[in-house]
Amino acid sequence: MNSSLTYAQALALTQPAAAALGWVNSRCLQAHPYRQACSLCLDACPAQALAFDETDSQADTFTTGDARSDAYQSLRLLASDACHGCGQCVAACPTEALLSSEHQQLTTQLQHLELEPEQSLALNCHRSEASAQSVQVHCLLSLAEDQLMAWQNLHPENPLELQLPKDCAQCPAQPSSRQPLSPPVWVAQHHTQARQNYQAAAAPRLSRRQLFTGASKASKPSYSIEDQRPAPRRLHRHYAARQRLTHLPDVQLPDLRLNTQACDAQGLCSRLCPSQALTTRDDGSLMFNRLQCLGCNQCVQACPEQALQLNSTASAAEPLVVELRASRKERCFDCGREFTLAPNNSSPVCPACRKDKALMQGGFASLFG
Structure with missing residues (x-):
């Protein structure tokens, strides 16, 4: 064996x-x-x-x-x-x-x-x-x-x-x-x-x-034993066969769109992706591999900002790997931890500290009007 x-x-x-x-x-x-x-x-x-x-x-x-x-x-x-x-x-x-x-x-x-x-x-x-x-x-x-x-x-x-x-x-x-x-x-x-x-x-x-x-x-x-994770193996077969046999139906690849204005770059979507179709590079950029996507909607449902939308309309002629969000790493001014700076954010404060401040301000307003 x-x-x-x-x-x-x-x-x-x-x-x-x-x-x-x-x-x-x-x-x-x-x-x-x-x-x-x-x-x-x-x-x-x-x-x-x-x-x-x-x-x-x-x-x-x-x-x-x-x-x-x-x-x-x-x-x-x-x-x-x-x-x-x-x-x-x-x-x-x-x-x-x-x-x-x-x-x-x-x-x-x-x-x-x-x-x-x-x-x-x-x-x-x-x-x-x-x-x-x-x-x-x-x-x-x-x-x-x-x-x-x-x-x-x-x-x-x-x-x-x-x-x-x-x-x-x-x-x-x-x-x-x-x-x-x-x-x-x-x-x-x-x-x-x-x-x-x-x-x-x-x-x-x-x-x-x-x-x-x-x-x-x-x-x-x-x-x-090296192939134990969830993966779109059926999509892989279709894609491989279509490269050789033109009479087969066209491959419809998943198409994930990101609203960069709503995205907070917390990276929850890439951490929860079961097939690693969504990955975050060292510089914080979010990458999407169409050929690795299961279409399970886990990332869409998990996104706190509801910034993702998944369709199945991409053709095989489009790039297999696309950059959904360009980002860079920054160090939080308040807590000192490194975080990914979202495109819509110019503040040197991480999302966690911003939320803590918002909660404190809301609590203060409710107590003292």
């Missing part, structure tokens, strides 16, 4: 259908220290089988004795027996905190797949009649568009095709709250007869030898 890889936490140790799924809590926006009210994976589950569980029990399996580590590990994502392993939660997760070993194994398989020129790269679900050259995915609903783009990028000369059963709309994996599967317009689709009813995903079968030699770990999704 590559020492730079580690395995995602299992969602349910006793539910075979969830055996291919794993969760990386350090990537999850629900986990410490982000604590955002993200429930996209729960909302996407057609069986309502997912739930977050937080426990402070010292006897918990994940208690390590390290307070910082335990803060991450105390939150768990659990799958109930209702889970049938469709993987729609994987496609819904914006930070790829949810992973699928099936997708990872298929990526490796497709990398080594040899196709004739112009031959379709066909994907079929387990219910549809597979052709001799198609690759099976248990449920096509588990594939977000960026994943399809990444696989298309492996074989740019071969058109991607989804082979769907004719009764796909009546499949139990289809959530009642959504429209039936509608592939992206750039992906071809071919309808076939359903060869069987929908079956829940099954855990991989291992021999006794494989079990004792640790081969069972191969069924668990893995990730790089």
Whole structure:
């Protein structure tokens, strides 16, 4: 095993259908220290089988004795027996905190797949009649568009095709709250007869030898230990594929605007940004990296001055990294601490001292009129 890889936490140790799924809590926006009210994976589950569980029990399996580590590990994502392993939660997760070993194994398989020129790269679900050259995915609903783009990028000369059963709309994996599967317009689709009813995903079968030699770990999704923070990995895939395949949809990058007249340069937005799309340079300038932005609105909601506005209208032709605010460092005349001087401020007093003075003046006025 590559020492730079580690395995995602299992969602349910006793539910075979969830055996291919794993969760990386350090990537999850629900986990410490982000604590955002993200429930996209729960909302996407057609069986309502997912739930977050937080426990402070010292006897918990994940208690390590390290307070910082335990803060991450105390939150768990659990799958109930209702889970049938469709993987729609994987496609819904914006930070790829949810992973699928099936997708990872298929990526490796497709990398080594040899196709004739112009031959379709066909994907079929387990219910549809597979052709001799198609690759099976248990449920096509588990594939977000960026994943399809990444696989298309492996074989740019071969058109991607989804082979769907004719009764796909009546499949139990289809959530009642959504429209039936509608592939992206750039992906071809071919309808076939359903060869069987929908079956829940099954855990991989291992021999006794494989079990004792640790081969069972191969069924668990893995990730790089250097890649544990929340990040817009889906946006990265789309951007990378679009550089090579011009027929794919244009990339819409997040566009963050700053009202410099309202900004107080306290830096709360950059400190709370989970993906480090917002950073503060040594001179106090505020930088924004469009390709790192999750679009989670954490910075917008946290800004005390409501000086930020997030849109999704920037094109890939615009600069990826922009300077939102030019600033310089000053030393506070009252407390002596170094602070970032906002563009709209010429006072040599830091924001904290200014607020203290304003509170004292307000209190004096209320007491003595």
